[in-house]
Amino acid sequence: MIASNCAEKISRKAHSASKAALGRYLAAGLGATGLATADCEAGIVNLNIASLGTTAQDLTGINGGVVGDTPKTVQNITGSASSFLVYNSVNPNIYLGFGPGSNVAFLASSALDNASPTNLSNGTFVGTTAPSGSAWTTYRNPVLFQFYEYTATNFGPGSYIGFRVQDGGNYNYGYFNVTWDSTQSQFQILSGAYESTPNTAIAVPEPATVALAGIGALALGVGAIRRSRRGRKAAAEGAVAEAL
DSSP: HHHHHHHHHHHHHHHHHHHHHHHHHHHHHHHHHHOOOGGGGGEEEEEEEESSSSOOOOOOSGGGOOOOOOEEEEEEESSSOOEEEEEESSSSSSEEEEEEEEEEEEEEOSTTTTTTTOOOOOOOEEEOOTTTEEOOOOOOEEEEEEEETTOOOOEEEEEEEEEEETTTTEEEEEEEEEEEEETTEEEEEEEEEEEEEETOOOOOOOOOHHEEEEEEHHHHHHHHHHHHHHHHHHHHHHHHHHHH
16 A cells, blocks of 8 residues: 555656656756655665664675674664664574564565565565565564575575564664675675655665666756757857848
């Protein structure tokens, strides 16, 4: 329902733009990226994963920067009383991924213990309703890339996992951009973001699509500006010729 409302907002905003406004966006080189800035996207907060929480966490290293078998606690993701663990453990059990915490859940293959995180497709909405084939974990259940003999399928560049943070009766939804190499048994957290407006879905980015759209729109914008200049120049030359 939230995803649908967000899509409807984007649709309404796009349809309400007049042709003249579209021309101005293209001429400015904003194109689709400018039109797609809807109200439901206004609350997106990018996370500084190098210093996430109340103390320096630095999650940017291999396996979340965890050295040895001591898990790292990540606190206060959205400013609320929340936490989760990052695991890089091989003794006595293999735990590679995210673990029990407070008020934090992840999208996974199952809501049960030791499920693998869901690899979200670009453009997927992270919200109340879990995408097909996934479920919101119950709190304190590990979400692992590797557990004993089990190993999740590789997560290449541009892979995302979803999370939510509960604050009372509300939820803030977000994602982490991650990689997972099953051959090396290594994962990495590259970036993250969340929607600061409670109970509002957030869409997983489409970096390649956005980049191509932006480049294409910029090219169209440059062409529009040049055509406009040529038109003004021709009109001015015509006016001068008539005056003579």
